[in-house]
Each structure stands twice: as structure tokens, then as C-alpha cells.
Amino acid sequence: MATNVEQSPFFTERKVLNQVIVKDPPKFDLESYISNYEGRTRLDRLALIGSTSTYLAIDAFRMAIIEVKKGKDTSAYLKMVECLHNILPDDPMGIPDLSWVEQKNRQVKQETERLEHELKAYKNNLIKESIRMGNEDLGQHYYATGDLSNASKAYFRMREHCTSAKHLADMTLRLVFVSIAQKSWMVAQSHLIKVEAQALKGEEKTKLEPIVSACLGLSHMCCNQYRDAAEAFLQTSPAFLSADPAAGIRFQKEVLTGNDVAVYGGLCALASMNRSELQELVLANNDFRNFLELEPHIRRAISLFCGSKYSACLEVLEAYRTDYLLDVHLAPCVREIYGQIRSKSIVQYFIPFSCVTLEEMAKKFQMTGEGMSIEEELIYMINTGVLDARIDLVERLLVSPPTNPRHVAHSSALAMAEKYDHTLRLRLLRLNMLNAALEVRVPKSDGGGLGTSMMGGEIISASLRRLGQMGGF
Amino acid sequence: MADLLSILFSFQPDAPELKSNLEYDRQVRNFLSTLAQVPPNAFIKGADTGQDLLEILNPTVNTIAYLYALLYRIQSYGDHPKSIKSIPDGFRPQGPLWRKLVEFLETFDPVQVRYVGGDWRRVVEYAERVARVVGMPGVAIAPIRSAMIRLDPSTGTFTSTHLLFIRLCLEARAYVAALPILDNYIHSLPSHIPRAVQEQESSLPCADLTNSSDYVTTRSGHTEKITISDVQEYYLLGAMAYLGVRKYKQALHFLEHILVSPAANIASGFMLEAYKKWILVTYLVDGAVLAIPRTANPSAIKQVRAASKAYEALADAFKNMEHRKLHAQVDVGAPIWAEDGNHGLVKELVDHSQRVYVSNLQRTYSAIPVLDVANMLNQTPDQAEAYLQSLIDGRYLNARIGRIASPTEVAVLRFFPDLTQGPLAKTEKQQYIELMEQTERTNLLAEQVKAADYRLSLTKEYLEHLRRQNRKSTPNNAGGEAMDMTWDDGVDQEEDIMADDEPRR
Helix, strand or coil, rough: CHHHHHCHHHHHHHCCCCCCCCCCCCCCCHHHCCCCCCCCHHHHHHHHHHHEEECCCHHHHHHHHHHHHHHCCHHHHHHHHHHHHHCCCHHHHCCCCCHHHHHHHHHHHHHHHHHHHHHHHHHHHHHHHHHHHHHHHHHHHHHHCCHHHHHHHHHHCCHCCCCHHHHHHHHHHHHHHHHHHCCCCHHHHHHHHHHHHHCCHHHHHHHHHHHHHHHHHHHHHHCCCHHHHHHHHCCCHHHHCCCCCCCCCCHHHHHHCHHHHHHHHHHHHEEEEEEEEHHHHHCCCHHHHHHCCHHHHHHHHHHHHHCHHHHHHHHHHHHHHHHHCCCCCCHHHHHHHHHHHHHHHHHHHHHHCEEEEEHHHHHHHHCCCCCHHHHHHHHHHCCCCCCCCCCECCCCCCCCCCCCHCCCCCCCCHHHHHHHHHHHHHHHHHHHHHHCCCCCCCCCHHHHHHHHHHHHHHHHHHHHHHHHHHHCC | CCCHHHCCEEEEECCCCCHHHHHHHHHHHHHHHHHHHHCHHHHCCCCCCCHHHHHHHHCCCHHHHHHHHHHHHHHCCCCCCCCCHHHHHHHHHHHHHHHHHHHHHHHHCCCHHCHHHHHHHHHHHHHHHHHCCCHHHHHHHHHHHHHHHHHHHCCCEHHHHHHHHHHHHHHCCHHHHHHHHHHCCEEECCCHHHHHHCCHHHHHCCCCCCCCCHHHCCCCCCCCCCCCHHHHHHHHHEEEEECCCCCCCHHHHHHHHHHHCEEEECCCCCCCHHHHHHHHHHHHHCCCCCCCCCCCHHCCCHHHHCHHHHHHHHHHHHHHCCCCHHHCCCCCCCCHHHHCCCCHHHHHHHHHHHHHHHHHHHHEEEEEHHHHHHHHHCCCCHHHHHHHHHHHHHCCEEEEEECCCCCCCCCEECCCCCCCCCCCCHHHHHHHHHHHHHHHHHHHHHHHHHHHHHHHHHCHHHHHHHHHHHHHHHHHHHHHHHHHHCHHHHHHHHHHHHHHHHHHH
16 A cells, blocks of 8 residues: 555655655654644644655545545645545545535635625724724634635734734734744744734733744744754743643644654754753753653753764664654754754764774764765765865875964964055055046046047057967966 | 366265265256256267267266266267167167166166156166167166166156066066066155255255155156056056966956056046956965955946956856866857957966866865876876876975875875975974064055155145144134133033044044
8 A cells, every 4th residue: 555655646746846755654643643733733734744754645634634624724625635636546535525615615705705894894983902803803714714815914904903012912923823824934033023022011921932932943943043943942931831822822732832842942952052052051951851851862862962972862863854854844954954963973073083984984973875975975074164174085084184273373474464464555555546646537528538548448458468479378 | 078077077976075965965956057058069079989978977976977978969869769770870789879878777876866867767768769669678678677776776656667667578578577676566656745845954855765755756857747547557567477477466466456546436448457357366366256455446346347247257167166167168258368368367267277176175185096086187097196296396285196005006195284294384484484574564564654644744635634624623612712701611511522522523
């Protein structure tokens, strides 16, 4: 069956487009994994798993179709059904239920009209609170039907009708929520900063803070800013796990769970921090410990890295690669994060040595199967400036370059002096020219003047040409 | 004749009564006005006989008299020879008079010549004209160079002679001969020094002046009127001479001097030519593009850049180490390079790209079999080895080629880990000496900057500015005092602060 799935038109097409396909079974159980999530992210996650993992594709899409039929997003339904049909042509669920779609579409249309009509009425009455709520209802409706851009527009219109700080915070959180669903991370970041900037009172603030930092971490990670992401995740207080819904959204269910915070935060920290920072900011961080307890293997990987056992650390991470490729937010950056952790391990490993044989390096850092030999990888790292070392291809060694700070200081002093000297000379000549009133000016008479300047150029280039032919220059 | 001689010998620069600068100055000026009254015929009367003034006078001692005699002799044949026929035999190179001319240029007294700049320049220009007309530009290079150095040992005040000289050098392809002049930084341009200043005892032309800009001025006659294109042409031709001897760094600096010329938002032809060469030369110097000096006029640079797209494309290909693209660009642009006379430079760039590639290997490898390098360069191992050896000999690579025996003998390129070892190594002592030399250069430059500052402070514009500043501050102070009486203390203090600020602006 697995082979059938792999050769289905759906996966063949993905292969042609060179998109990621995961063939190994992941460590998690789909049922229990997905039960941690609610709302749109549940659908998104199922769709990603379905379209990436050949092992879980059918189950994931079946679950997704059942899920989507409970809501009112017909376009998502049609898409899912088509995917399933492409994978397993004779599955009964792969045939779209058109009558349901039509009925839903009609309902949605009526609902939209009703809500817009109501909003119009509120606007005529000029009651701020009603207008705000009308817009909110409309936004929620659009969100449920999958029209995310209209949802964010509707939420945005709430702004001028907000009367209290709480309203404003709620509105911004809703905007954050929509932009995360849209995967427009920069927008999400700017909204998050607005939430942070709002002067909320003590209790409200403590309630929102964990949500904001978790979401900020997520958006940084998706923008490939791992250092910022790690810092945001590490600030997240464990209150996130049990936080009440904010603005009617249960972030720890509908966006990312505590387990996700642990995994994302741990990986980003591994990719961007050095050993002492990892020890201090991650392992010794009492708040973050609560999250790490949810994902013990991340904790183990970090401890191994801090204990200089790099190959063991990489092995642990490698074992979970499949899982992370099936995570909706992590999938696009798994490769980069892993690459960074790996090259950091190599750099850290090499620090105490003055030379290591390439065989030893290859043994310590098992290949990831990305088609590069250890030698090529090291060359790449040296060329990009990540690793400060030289390769001796004759003895097959990795050699650490000797340093001679005294010599370097002298040379750089000399180079700098020369540079300043030259700059000063340029300026002095310019000053002299200005003093002597020498300046390149527009020739006075227009036609003839231009002609002479051009002619000057002609004469010069003619003489230069002659000289060039003579001297080779 | 005897009268004439007594007049000519009447000025003796070594005479004991001429110790004081004022006295010397007065004597020279008297001597010059006496000479002006002597009819020209008197000077050429005894020509080509035993009574020839050029034989009797000593160019080192009687410099002014000798110069007059020489000049009248030249004038008698016409000092603007159009063809080889109008130059008398004596003045052709190797002729007796030519030798006299050269002797004068090499031995004249530098102090006396400060008073007769215009006549001195006519002799120098005649030498240049003769060399050009007889088609041997090279013969005038050495005499003119000695004349320039004798007049001004720093050759740092730009004169029209500088331009004549560099033109001759390029025509004769005598690049090395040009270096002694080119290596001296042009620290000043001839400026207008007010008569009142020049008549002070310490500023008289005969005084012991350290900066040549004090006696080579717009009125001294040593130079024609300088225009901006003269200066730019000098630097462009100078840069080409440096390129000719492969001193790329100096060439680059010369080109930058052109790019920073003051401009009223417009570029000149020289700037365009300079920019084209500049792009190529930056890569030859550093293997990377440098920033255009900040003082350059931005819109002028924009114009020349717009006209140099082909060069920038070439530079891009070089920067990204795309050899095939580079070669394709070179082929496509061949007419452009030929048109601009930059063909040789482009060729050099192509050669250099391979050198940079090999040189960059040392950032990655400490040792690499020659066979591997040969594969990278698409050459046979023998070719590659010879090429690498040539790079090492040419001081492009700090490395050596060794051989190891096991299991079969192979050649190996080993890079020296840093600049303390290997053929390019510098010892600390060498570094120290270089640093000391640099310090000296910087100190000298600081002096030149001071001199430039002094010259600026003599200009009308500066004085005008000073006067305006003074005028501005005086009434304000007065006003502040006047208000003292009427205003209370708090406001008065504020007023005082304002008054203090005023002159600082």
C-alpha cells in the first residue's frame, strides 16, 4: 500500500516539483498528536502531513475531510478531496459531496449578507460598541469560511471603534491570529509589537505576555531569525500552558502547544547560541524547564551539546528529523536549523585541536545523506567563513591556522596609516583645486561647448588608444 | 663687449655683502632691470667665437646672465621651430648648443631662477619642442626632470612643466623615467600670493623657503595658467605610466585624484576615462571593488557610471569568479576595450582572475596536490606546476612546491600559514622600518597641509569671511551690553549665551 501511495499521481507531481517527501514513519501517533490542536491549525497540520508523509497521507486526509466538513470552508474541502483522490483514486471520500458544498455556499452567502446588513444598521445608529462587535462578528465569519484577507480587513476596521485598552488588545491579538494563519510573519510581528506596546494593567499584562512572546518566537523562527526566536521562546512563562483564552482564542490549542514551544525554542537556541549561553539561558532557565519537560529529547540534545558530545547530540536530533519535517511551522526551516547546529558542532569540536584527520571528522560527524562528503562540507564551511581552519589535502588533515597577533597588529596599523594618508592626500588636492578655483563646469555656449568637451574626450581617447596599442596598456 | 661683461658679472650671488635676504633681493632686482636695458644684439655678438658668452659664463654662478644669453641665442633662430629644418644644427640633440642647454638645465642655481621664472620656462619649453620636432621625445626627459628637481626638490607644486614632462615620458614610453616625478605628491597648486606678503623678509623668493608653493606662484612665471583639465590630464597620464610599470596601487591612487576633482555636477572626459580604468584597476589591486572616495561629486560619478556599463559588467563577472562569463564579456566587448585603449588592462584582468583564484586557495587549504590544482584550472599537471612556480616567483603566492615520495612521487603545493614565513615574509624589523617611513611621510604631509592652510588664509574670500564674522559678533556684544541696563538678570544670561555662540558658528 505504501508503495502505491508513493507512486500515486499526487506524490509523483511533488517529486517532479522537487518538494519534500517523507517516507519514514514518524515517532508520533497521528490521532493523539492532532488531538492537541483545534481550529484552523488542525486542518493546516493535517494537510501538511497528508501532502508530505507517504506513510500517513491517507489517514491524514481522511481526518482532514471529516474535520473540514464540520465547518464552512468549502474551498478547503474541495482541495482536500482532490488531494485524496489523487492519492487513492477509489476511495469513496475522494468524491466531492457537491450538494453539501452548494448548500454550505448558500448558507455562507446568506450569513455574510446578514452580518453586513447588521453592520450597516449599527453604523447608521453610530453606536461605537455595536459597530465594533459587528465588525468582529464579520471577521470571525470570514475567518471560519477561510477568507483570511477579508477577515483581517474586518478586524482592522474595529480599530477606530475601540473604546478601552482591552478592546484594542483583543483586536490586535485577533489580527495576530489571522496573520499567523496567513503565514505573513512580518505583519504578525508588527502587530505583536503593538500588543506589547499597549499599556495594559498588571493582571491583563501577565495574562497576555506569555502568548505574545510565544507568537513572537514563532514569527521570528519563520523569518529565519533563530537567535531572536530563541530569546522570545525562552522568555515565555509556563503560564502559557494554562492560559485562559485571550480575545476568544485559545492560543495554546489553536496556534502552538507547549510541546511546540519546547521544540521550537530548543532547536532555535541550539542553532544560534554557544555552549555557555545554552547552559545559562536554556538549561538553567526555570521557566523554560517546564516546557523542556514536555519534550525530554530536546533537553537531552542540549545537554549533550553542552557536554561536548556533538555526535550524540546530532544523532538524537537526526532521529526526530522526520517528525519535524511534518510540523507545519518547522518544516520549511528544519534543514537550515539542522545545518547550523551541525556546522556549529563541527566548529566547537575543532576548537581544542590544532589538527584533526579528515577520517576522524567523518567518523565523528556521520553524513546526513545530503550528497556532500565531509571534505566538501568542510571546504564549504571554510569558504563561507564559518570555520577558521585549513585543509591539508596531502596528509588529509584539518589544520588550525596559526595566529600571530603582533604581526597582524603591525600590518593592520600600516594598512590603516596608508589608507588615511591617501585619503588626506585626496582631500588636500581637492582643497588646493578649490582654492585655485579649478572646477569642472558646464561649457558656456551650449552646442559648441558640448562639442569642445566631447572633442576633448575624443582627442584624449585617440591618444590613449595609440598609447594602449604601443605599451599594451 | 667689455661693458657687457662687467654688467653681466656685476651680480655675484656669493658676494659677502649679500648675506642678508633683503640685500640679495634688492641686488637681483636691480640686476634684472639693468639687463633689460641691454640690447639683444649684444648678447649674440660673440656667438660661435672665442668670445661666446655661453663659454665665458658659468651657468651655476651666473645663472641669470647665462639664461639671458641662452635665451637670446634661441630667439635668434626662432623659438617656435615648426619643422626639423628650422632647428639649427647646434641645437639638435648632440649638437654643441644642445649640450649647453642641457648643461644649464642640470646645473643652474635654483635661487636665482626663482626670479626669472618666465625665462626659465621658455628654455625648458624650447628643449621640449626641439625633442618633439626632431622626433626623439626621449632626449628631453632627463634634462627637464633635472631642471624640475633643481627648481623644486619636492616637485610638489604643480606647473605646466609637469604636464609637458609626463607627455614626453608617455610618448617615449619611458615609464620608469617618469617615476621620480610621479612619486612626489602634488601638495600645492600655484596660487596667488599677495605682494605685501611676498615682500616680507622671510617670504622673499631668495629666502630659505621650505615649501615650493611660496616661490612658484601664479605670478612667478614658472608655470602657465593651470586649468582643471591640465591637472586631470597629468594624473591620467601618470596613472598610465604607473600601469606601464605594473604599479597598480599607485595608478589607482592617481585615478582617484581625478575622480575627486571639484565639479559643478558634471563630469569631464578625463573623469570618464579615469573611471573606466579605475574599475579595472581596483580589481587588480585588491581583487575587490573599493568604494569611490567620498569627496567625489555624486552626480558627476553617476554620469560616468552610466557611460561605463560595459566595464561594470566585466567587473561583476570578475568579482563572482565566473570565468566563462568573464571570457565571454571580454570577447563581446573587444571593440569597446580597443576603442578606449584599455585592451591591455582587460587582458591583465583576465590573467589576474586566475591568479586570484589560485591565491584564494590558501584561505581553504594548507597543502594541496598540484594534480588537484591542475584539475581546477583545466590544465595538465606540468603546465599547472610551471604556472604555480611562476606565481611564486612573481610574488603573488606565499607558497612553495614540494614533492612527497609515497606511494608514487607527486608534486604538492604548500602554502605558508602566515606572513611570518615563506618568500613574502616580512620580519618585524622590516615592518618597523615601514612604519617609521610611514610616520615620516605623514609628518611631511602634515607640514604640507599647514602650508595649504596658510595659503587659504591669504585669500580674499577668507578675509572677507573673517570680516563678516567680526562684524556679526561686534554689534551683538554691544547690544548685549546695552540691554544689561534694562533687562533683568535671567534674560540677560540667556542673551550672553547667544552672544558667545555667535562667533563660533
